[in-house]
Each structure stands twice: as structure tokens, then as C-alpha cells.
Amino acid sequence: MLGKIIIIVLLLAIAFNLFRGLYFLVKDQDRGSKRVVNSLSWRIGLSIVLFILIFVLNYFGIIELHSLPQAPVETNG
Known part of the structure; x- marks a missing residue:
């Protein structure tokens, strides 16, 4: 359960930084401002941290990834 909470918090932080970068892009008229670049760099x-965390949590069995159902294999014989 803690792993899923961490994933959700990271997703919210990613969305926050994305919209923060959009806000700075629209509001900053100064071309030398680095706030957009910093915000998108954080995102x-x-x-990347979220991607690695998902693989680590899956490796240790804390979360379980699901795959698409596969078609049954037909045997001719």
C-alpha cells in the first residue's frame, strides 16, 4: 500500500511541475528566465525516478504489474 501511495504522490508532483512550467511559460516575458527550464527539468x-521505482517495487513484489491477456496456443497434433 505504501508503494502505491508513493507512486500517486510522484504522479501528482510530476503534474504540478508540468503545470508550473506552463504557467511560467505564459507569464514570464523575460527571455532570460530559467524558471520554465528548471520546472520541466524537475518533471x-x-x-525517471517514478519509472525506476515502479521496476524496483515490481522486482521485490510490492506491486504487481498486469499484462494483456494472451490468446490460447493451439496445438495441432
Whole structure:
């Protein structure tokens, strides 16, 4: 359960930084402002952390990833 909460918090932080970058992009008229780049850099970093965290949690069995159902294999014989 803790793993899922951490994933949700990271997803919210990623969305927050995405919209924060959009806000800075619209509001900042100064071309030398680095706030958009910093915000989007944080989003990319958090996305990478989330991706690695999902694999680690799956490896240790804390969360279980689901796959698409496969068609049954027919045997001719």
C-alpha cells in the first residue's frame, strides 16, 4: 500500500511541475528566465525516478504489474 501511495504522490508532483512550467511559460516575458527550464527539468527527473521505482517495487513484489491477456496456443497434433 505504501508503494502505491508513493507512486500517486510522484504522479501528482510530476503534474504540478508540468503545470508550473506552463504557467511560467505564459507569464514570464523575460527571455532570460530559467524558471520554465528548471520546472520541466524537475518533471523529467521525477518521471525517471517514478519509472525506476515502479521496476524496483515490481522486482521485490510490492506491486504487481498486469499484462494483456494472451490468446490460447493451439496445438495441432
